[in-house]
Amino acid sequence: MPPSCSCRPSATGCGRPGTSACTRQNFLLSLAARGLAGIPQTVLGVYADTVREFLGVSEELKLLFGISFGTADPAAPVNAVGRERIPLQQSVVLHGTPGVFDRQ
Numbered sequence: 001m002p003p004s005c006s007c008r009p010s011a012t013g014c015g016r017p018g019t020s021a022c023t024r025q026n027f028l029l030s031l032a033a034r035g036l037a038g039i040p041q042t043v044l045g046v047y048a049d050t051v052r053e054f055l056g057v058s059e060e061l062k063l064l065f066g067i068s069f070g071t072a073d074p075a076a077p078v079n080a081v082g083r084e085r086i087p088l089q090q091s092v093v094l095h096g097t098p099g100v101f102d103r104q
Contacts, residue, residue: 020064031069038069 024040031038044051048063057063072079094100 024065024067027067035071036069037072038067041066041068 028038028040042065044066045064051057051066052059052061052063089101
């Protein structure tokens with residue numbers, strides 16, 4: 001599936017720092033909530049002129065990143081990579097909230 005691209009008017013810049021990162025994260029979370037997967041492609045910003053020309057996007061818009069999305073193929077080798085996480089108790093410190101880890 002072709003990537004979805006985030007574009008903003010060049011005259012307004014990219015907004016506040018972190019705005020595009022929050023937009024990207026929210027979009028990826030909304031995909032996951034719908035059973036879809038997404039891959040952010042920030043390298044598209046490096047080739048913005050080429051991508052803009054290919055997609056027919058106006059030069060007045062600044063290309064920030066793209067996101068390819070769709071259904072994941074569980075049989076694909078890349079999806080077999082382990083993503084184990086350490087327990088929360090080893091990475092999070094809670095102050096004044098006894099029993100929080102007991103509710104998991």
